[in-house]
Amino acid sequence: MFELAQPLALLLLPLPWLVQRFVAARSAGGRALVLPRRVGEDLLARARRGGVGVAGVPLRDGALWIAWALLVVALSGPRDLAPVSALKVSGRDLAIALDLSGSMVRDDFDLDGRQVTRLEAVQTVGAEFARRRGGDRLALIVFGSEAYYATPFTFDIEAVAQEIETSVIGISGRATNISDGLGLALKRMADSAAASKVVILLSDGVNNAGATKPLGVAELAARMGVRVHTIALGPKDLESAEEGERGVVDARTLRAIAEVSGGESFRVRTTEDLQEVAEALDRLEANDSDGLAAEIYRDYWPWPAAAAALLCLFVIARDPA
Numbered sequence: 001m002f003e004l005a006q007p008l009a010l011l012l013l014p015l016p017w018l019v020q021r022f023v024a025a026r027s028a029g030g031r032a033l034v035l036p037r038r039v040g041e042d043l044l045a046r047a048r049r050g051g052v053g054v055a056g057v058p059l060r061d062g063a064l065w066i067a068w069a070l071l072v073v074a075l076s077g078p079r080d081l082a083p084v085s086a087l088k089v090s091g092r093d094l095a096i097a098l099d100l101s102g103s104m105v106r107d108d109f110d111l112d113g114r115q116v117t118r119l120e121a122v123q124t125v126g127a128e129f130a131r132r133r134g135g136d137r138l139a140l141i142v143f144g145s146e147a148y149y150a151t152p153f154t155f156d157i158e159a160v161a162q163e164i165e166t167s168v169i170g171i172s173g174r175a176t177n178i179s180d181g182l183g184l185a186l187k188r189m190a191d192s193a194a195a196s197k198v199v200i201l202l203s204d205g206v207n208n209a210g211a212t213k214p215l216g217v218a219e220l221a222a223r224m225g226v227r228v229h230t231i232a233l234g235p236k237d238l239e240s241a242e243e244g245e246r247g248v249v250d251a252r253t254l255r256a257i258a259e260v261s262g263g264e265s266f267r268v269r270t271t272e273d274l275q276e277v278a279e280a281l282d283r284l285e286a287n288d289s290d291g292l293a294a295e296i297y298r299d300y301w302p303w304p305a306a307a308a309a310l311l312c313l314f315v316i317a318r319d320p321a
Helices: 007-012 015-027 037-049 059-076 118-129 157-165 176-188 215-226 249-261 273-286 302-319
Strands: 002-004 077-080 093-100 109-111 115-117 139-141 146-153 196-203 226-233 265-268 296-299
Touching: 002 007, 007 196, 015 059, 015 115, 015 146, 015 273, 059 077, 059 302, 077 196, 093 115, 093 146, 093 157, 093 265, 109 118, 109 273, 118 157, 146 157, 146 176, 146 215, 146 226, 176 215, 176 226, 176 249, 196 249, 215 226, 265 273, 265 296, 273 296
Parallel strands: 093 139, 093 196, 196 226, 226 265
Antiparallel strands: 002 077, 077 296, 109 115, 139 146
């Protein structure tokens, strides 16, 4: 819908005429300016070169009047409402806590007919999951020996997806500090005003770093009203593996974290399992809200302003003195 941002600016249109009509009339007197003959002839010649426009108005004066009118129109701010899609806003803060410990390099997953590492499988499925979370505020935490924020909470889901795709093992150490990964997510959610707070915690190992027990952090999450969905990744878990076997996941502890906080626990042994978990999480944490419409205007004031500038340049070029 076309409109003017400042319609009262149009009241300035008759300003030059008012100045010419009243101020110039009062300043006029009975005195005459005596000029040398050649100077007077030159001034008369310049006036004749100004030409005559419409209804006897000199071309120069007409051009200046039109330039003034265009400037006033530009000042009034012509614009219209640009069509934009409504931004989905679910009112949910969702943090993805991703295990980047050394065991994520194990190539015991199959993806599209080829053997891949656990990290590659998570990167592919996790990035797709993030791109489907339009309307959520996403954050990515990576943890190994220590926990770090890879991306803060943001509506830019593409940035989070790209960060998942470029995650590197070893940047946060090669141990598995589940407690700090979950704790860092809760710390950033402490001051959040979101109606729903969710952490998706993915690990393929056993908590072997940090001074805090994972279940203690899960109890804190429950008190804060944060649901923690856990994903235990890997073909073998601690309960069924042989003593001393490496690369196993503590599915029991991850399951307990989910139960304490009111979330769901998932066991993933294949890439297909991982894809099914991502779809299940989409159903558990639906984000199909209508969203909020934003009013974004398309401004047209530069066009009359540019036209006025061109007219002024025309007048200057035609009569440089």
